Amino acid sequence: MNNNFYTKFSNGKIILICMNCGKKEEFDDEKEAFDEGWDCPSFFTQVITCGDCSSADFLFKNKK
Ligand SMILES: [Zn+2]
Numbered sequence: 001m002n003n004n005f006y007t008k009f010s011n012g013k014i015i016l017i018c019m020n021c022g023k024k025e026e027f028d029d030e031k032e033a034f035d036e037g038w039d040c041p042s043f044f045t046q047v048i049t050c051g052d053c054s055s056a057d058f059l060f061k062n063k064k
Pocket residue numbers: 018019020021022023049050051052053
């Protein structure tokens with residue numbers, strides 16, 4: 001996945017933007033983001049959500 005919500009740098013750092021609330025955060029790697037409660041590549045492929053938002057809620061909301 002490579003879009004406006006997910007930016008990966010050559011040094012491994014990533015910037016994620018929550019697709020639900022728009023929160024933007026930088027992490028050392030995907031593992032750190034995941035540990036902070038984010039759903040993101042490479043653990044999830046369809047959605048990026050922060051620790052405050054649930055990807056299940058986001059997907060459910062957009063299915064209606
Ligand atoms: Zn969020």
